[in-house]
Amino acid sequence: MPKYIRRSLFALSIEDSRSGEKAYHSWADAIILDFVKKAGQDWQEDIKSRMPASINQAAKGGAEVFIRINSEAAAAELVATVFPGIAGVVLKGVNGGEDIKKVSACLDVLEESRGIARGSLEIDVEVNTAAGVWNSVEIARASPRFGTFTANERELYRNLGMFPEPVLEFEPLEYIKSQLITVATSVGGQAQGFSYPLSLTEKDAGEDEIKKVVRRARDTGFKGAVCPHVSWIKACNEGFRPSPDEVAYYRKVREVFSEGLKRGLASVPIDGKMIDIPVDLRAKLYLEWADRAAARDEEKAKAHEKPAS
Amino acid sequence: MAETMNLRRSWMVLPAHKPEEAMRYQEYKPDVAVLDLEYSVPPKDKEITRKNLERLVRDIGKSQTEVFVRIDRDTRWADVRAAMYRGIKGIVFPGPEEPGEVAELGEFITAMEKERGVDPEITELVLMLESAKGFWNAALLTGASPRVTALGVGRIDLTMKLGPVPQGEFRLYRFLMTRALVAARMLGKQPLGAFFRPGSRGGVASKEDTLKAAREARLMGFTGCFCAKPEQVAPVNEGFTSL
Numbered sequence: 001m002p003k004y005i006r007r008s009l010f011a012l013s014i015e016d017s018r019s020g021e022k023a024y025h026s027w028a029d030a031i032i033l034d035f036v037k038k039a040g041q042d043w044q045e046d047i048k049s050r051m052p053a054s055i056n057q058a059a060k061g062g063a064e065v066f067i068r069i070n071s072e073a074a075a076a077e078l079v080a081t082v083f084p085g086i087a088g089v090v091l092k093g094v095n096g097g098e099d100i101k102k103v104s105a106c107l108d109v110l111e112e113s114r115g116i117a118r119g120s121l122e123i124d125v126e127v128n129t130a131a132g133v134w135n136s137v138e139i140a141r142a143s144p145r146f147g148t149f150t151a152n153e154r155e156l157y158r159n160l161g162m163f164p165e166p167v168l169e170f171e172p173l174e175y176i177k178s179q180l181i182t183v184a185t186s187v188g189g190q191a192q193g194f195s196y197p198l199s200l201t202e203k204d205a206g207e208d209e210i211k212k213v214v215r216r217a218r219d220t221g222f223k224g225a226v227c228p229h230v231s232w233i234k235a236c237n238e239g240f241r242p243s244p245d246e247v248a249y250y251r252k253v254r255e256v257f258s259e260g261l262k263r264g265l266a267s268v269p270i271d272g273k274m275i276d277i278p279v280d281l282r283a284k285l286y287l288e289w290a291d292r293a294a295a296r297d298e299e300k301a302k303a304h305e306k307p308a309s
Numbered sequence: 310m311a312e313t314m315n316l317r318r319s320w321m322v323l324p325a326h327k328p329e330e331a332m333r334y335q336e337y338k339p340d341v342a343v344l345d346l347e348y349s350v351p352p353k354d355k356e357i358t359r360k361n362l363e364r365l366v367r368d369i370g371k372s373q374t375e376v377f378v379r380i381d382r383d384t385r386w387a388d389v390r391a392a393m394y395r396g397i398k399g400i401v402f403p404g405p406e407e408p409g410e411v412a413e414l415g416e417f418i419t420a421m422e423k424e425r426g427v428d429p430e431i432t433e434l435v436l437m438l439e440s441a442k443g444f445w446n447a448a449l450l451t452g453a454s455p456r457v458t459a460l461g462v463g464r465i466d467l468t469m470k471l472g473p474v475p476q477g478e479f480r481l482y483r484f485l486m487t488r489a490l491v492a493a494r495m496l497g498k499q500p501l502g503a504f505f506r507p508g509s510r511g512g513v514a515s516k517e518d519t520l521k522a523a524r525e526a527r528l529m530g531f532t533g534c535f536c537a538k539p540e541q542v543a544p545v546n547e548g549f550t551s552l
Contacts, residue, residue, distance in 0.1 A: 130495035134448055160494050161530035168528055175487040 001285045002190050002223040004147065005296040006030050006064065007240035008233040009192065009226040014050055020057025024308035027300060028233050029224065030064040032090050035081065047080040055085040062303030066090045066124065071099045075106050082110040088122030088147060095131035097142035104143040122147040128155035133176050136183045149180040150192040150226055153199050166197030173199075181221035190223040202228035207235060214239030241293035242286045250283035257283075317341050317459070317499060318523075318533040318549035319542045320401075322379065324349040326358040328365055334374065337542040342374045343401060343535065346388045347381045355384070359391035370396015377401050377435065385414060393421035399433030399456075403463050406442040408453035415454030432456060435501070439463035444485050447492035460493040461501030461535065462486050490530050502526055503534035503545070512537040516544045523548020 010028035012019040014035050023031045033054060037043035051067075058065045064087040069077045071093040078089065091103055100123055107121045123145040127133055133156070140146050153173060157164045162172060171177075173196070181191040195216040198205055205213075214235050217225060224240050227233050242250070253270060257280040260268035267276040321339030323331040325346055334342045344365055350358050362378070369376040379401035380388035389400055400418065405411050411434065418432050434456040438444050451457050462485060486502050493500035504525040505511065509518040519541045526534060527549050534549075536542050 130491045133491050134495050160490060161500070161532070163528040168525060170483070172529055173487075175484045176491070 001289055002292075003188060004190065004223070005241075005292050006148070006190075006192070007224040007293070008236035009066075009150075009224060010063075010230065010233060011068070011226065012058065014047075014054040019054065020060060021308050022230070023058040023063060024061035024304070026063075026230050026233050027061065027237065027304075028063050028227065029237065029296060029300075030066060030087070031058040032066045032068050032226070033058055033081075034068050044076060044080040051081050052083045052085070055083055059085055060303065060306070060308055062300035066122075068092060068126070069103070071095070071103075074099070074103050078103065078106045078110060082107065082116070082121070083114060084116055086121065088124060088145070090124045090126050090150070092126045092128060092152070093132075094125050094127070094139055095129060096135045097138035100125070100139055100142035100146065104145050107145065119145070121145060124148040124150065126150045126152045127180060128152040129159050133179065136179060137186075140183050140187045140189065146184075146187060147189050148192055149184045149189070151177055151180055151199075153193075154202075157200065164200065166200050171196035177220065177222075185221070191221065192224045192226060193217060193220075193222045194225045195220060204229050204231060207231075210235040211239055237297070242290040246286060247290045250286045253279060253283040254287065317375070319545040320377070320501065320533060320535045321539065321542050322349060322535055322537055325362055325365060325378070326350045326354040328361065331365060332368070333539070334369070335372070337539045338546075339374065339536065339542045340533070340546070341398075342369050342376045343379050344369070344376065344392070345379045346384075346391070347379050347403060355381075359387060362391045363394045366392060366394045367396045370394075370398070375399075377433075379403065379437075386417065389414065389417055389421060393418065393425050393427060393432070395425070395427055397427060397432055399435055399458070401435045401437060403437040404439040404443060405436050405450050406440055406446065408446065408449045411436065411450050411453035411457065415456045418456060430456075433458040435459040435461060437461045437463035437501075438485070438489055439467050444488050447489055448495065451492055451496045451498055457496075457498060459499035459501050459533075460489055460496075462489050486526075486529070486531075494530065499533065500531045501533050501535065502531045503548075504529070514541065516540055520544035520548045 006029045008028045009030040009032055010026050011032040011034055012022055014033055035047050038046055055065050065085060066088050067081040067086055068090045071091055094100065103123055111118050111121060123143060124147045125139060127149055151173065154164065156173065177193055184191040193199060195213050198213045210232050218240050225236055227236055253275050256268055256270050257275050267274050317340045319339040320341040320343050321334055321337060322343045322345050323334055325331060325344040331344060344362065346358060366376055375398040376396060377399045378392035378397065382404040392400060402414060415434060422429050422432055434454055436450055436457055438447060443450065447460065451460055489502060490500045503522040505514055505522040509515060514522065523534060523545045532549060534545055536545050
């Protein structure tokens with residue numbers, strides 16, 4: 001069961017004058033806002049002056065809003081970007097738990113001074129270095145604010161000296177992804193990512209291929225993904241959740257198993273398969289997951305009843 | 310180190326107990342000559358091999374090829390003592406498990422550099438991970454001595470310690486190699502290893518399989534590997550150079 005229904009994340013720049021409109025029409029579960037530090041002016045003041053409106057615009061379609069921050073300049077960037085309306089920050093270039101602790105301490109102060117509920121802002125980590133992978137346990141345990149890991153595959157390839165083309169027959173980051181999923185889940189969080197090779201090429205491969213990649217990613221343990229193209233969002237929203245077939249099957253499982261229990265049975269057959277307690281438990285979790293995903297879709301639909309601007 | 314790192318593609322293992330055979334390394338042009346005091350040398354020949362090692366180290370050390378000595382974990386002190394002569398570039402330490410072992414060996418090398426008139430602080434340590442414990446401690450081991458410049462995956466002992474690998478199954482090695490790669494890259498060391506397949510590894514790998522193993526390793530981020538036999542040097546150099 002995912003902690004968050006955050007199937008699709010989409011990055012937009014506040015420098016893009018249409019970012020609010022794009023966020024609204026994307027139907028992404030979450031928007032990640034990027035910014036540019038413009039040379040020759042007080043970049044902090046510049047971003048501070050524009051960020052609240054950008055956050056507001058990005059949230060109009062019902063998306064959660066995050067700001068992407070660089071770990072090495074986190075303190076200054078947080079001051080410029082953290083305002084009411086965001087769900088948290090996505091931290092890049094994290095090498096160890098200390099990086100998270102420093103950001104968490106900054107958020108404590110900013111929550112207090114900017115009228116944001118104490119402890120509410122999440123820290124998500126975009127893993128793009130070998131140190132980020134190696135120290136993932138320490139990173140995830142560094143603060144209760146930790147929410148998710150996302151593997152930034154292209155940057156990881158570069159950092160690990162890997163050849164950045166999908167020429168290998170096997171998934172080169174299989175074990176790194178497995179580690180990030182396991183570690184994030186172990187602290188009650190979750191991980192986001194796609195499966196190879198589209199995860200690396202980020203080619204706009206067509207709906208069928210994207211659906212397959214999303215399904216593989218979901219079955220690996222990812223609960224969502226950062227979409228490189230707006231056209232991937234629909235497949236993510238539909239794919240990072242139990243499918244309609246699974247929902248129908250698990251409803252039947254719950255019904256038949258419940259009747260079996262009333263008759264004093266610990267296992268019952270459905271279509272030649274034996275249904276027992278673990279299967280019923282999985283059915284319960286899958287149905288709850290499907291309900292939460294449906295509720296999230298309703299939330300966004302409601303937000304879309306209002307115009308984008 | 311950084312400028313020479315990419316030139317160390319092929320690490321040719323040479324039988325230190327057979328000086329004439331060892332000196333044939335020149336025909337194969339490896340990037341690194343590794344005089345072996347570990348498995349290549351029969352136990353009965355170890356003592357005499359150590360006594361004669363100085364000459365080999367000095368001779369190869371004068372050439373363009375860098376010379377390392379692979380020591381035996383169980384006799385490492387005697388082996389390092391035998392290897393530390395002018396010309397030595399580094400020591401290959403197979404099977405470290407605890408950071409203290411690496412630190413201690415580094416300190417012993419410092420003492421030997423002083424005793425033998427070898428330039429101080431330049432003798433490198435290459436760690437070959439060969440056990441579950443070693444892999445788990447990879448980053449701690451690598452950080453235990455400033456002499457460590459490379460981290461590699463040792464296969465024979467690893468297979469023995471982690472149990473037999475079913476034919477066709479390669480997943481465990483990929484996990485371990487990924488772990489070694491991440492540790493090495495995190496700490497700025499050279500990652501050594503190749504994607505050999507079951508049934509065609511080490512001394513039995515053909516030229517074609519060696520080339521494939523080296524190429525796949527390069528794609529995965531490794532930059533060199535050990536050559537158990539001379540014929541592997543050329544495909545290893547090629548595999549770690551072109552795709």
